[in-house]
Amino acid sequence: MNKEHSYSITINWTGNRGEGTQSYTGYDRSHSLLIENKENVLCSSDPAFRGDKTKHNPEEFLVASLSSCHMLWYLHLCADAGVIVEEYSDNANGKMIEASDTGGHFTEVTLSPTIVVSEQSMVEKAMELHEKAHQLCFIANSVNFPVKHNPIIKARNL
Numbered sequence: 001m002n003k004e005h006s007y008s009i010t011i012n013w014t015g016n017r018g019e020g021t022q023s024y025t026g027y028d029r030s031h032s033l034l035i036e037n038k039e040n041v042l043c044s045s046d047p048a049f050r051g052d053k054t055k056h057n058p059e060e061f062l063v064a065s066l067s068s069c070h071m072l073w074y075l076h077l078c079a080d081a082g083v084i085v086e087e088y089s090d091n092a093n094g095k096m097i098e099a100s101d102t103g104g105h106f107t108e109v110t111l112s113p114t115i116v117v118s119e120q121s122m123v124e125k126a127m128e129l130h131e132k133a134h135q136l137c138f139i140a141n142s143v144n145f146p147v148k149h150n151p152i153i154k155a156r157n158l
Helices: 058-081 120-136
Strands: 010-013 031-034 041-043 085-090 093-097 105-111 113-117 147-149 152-155
Touching (some): 058 085
Parallel strands (some): 105 147
Antiparallel strands (some): 093 105
């Protein structure tokens, strides 16, 4: 049985300098992301698009969503398989192309997690579970570009 889930957010533009969007250069790209019962997140566009480099942007959120979703599925699968993960960090990278006719699109995202498992005997299974995590990731299943994986897995007892 399929279950439907709904996610609600509110975006409030905070970049009106007093003239609205009278000119392309006359307004800030600043906005707030509000989700009920969570801290507000200050956002902007990428600095390449006149954004504030000190604030998060939608492109970063897309890469972060893919990384986070993969990690959560991976940890779940490891727990089910008896693979004890002690540390997990990911240096994810997304590539986007600007196109004058379509605005642009992502061409790929590469996840590069470094994982520490508790025993050397768990390393092989830990490596195998990345493909299954990718197959189950809700976000990866929702994008139309490749999501690649370059995991490094180490054992604590070495």
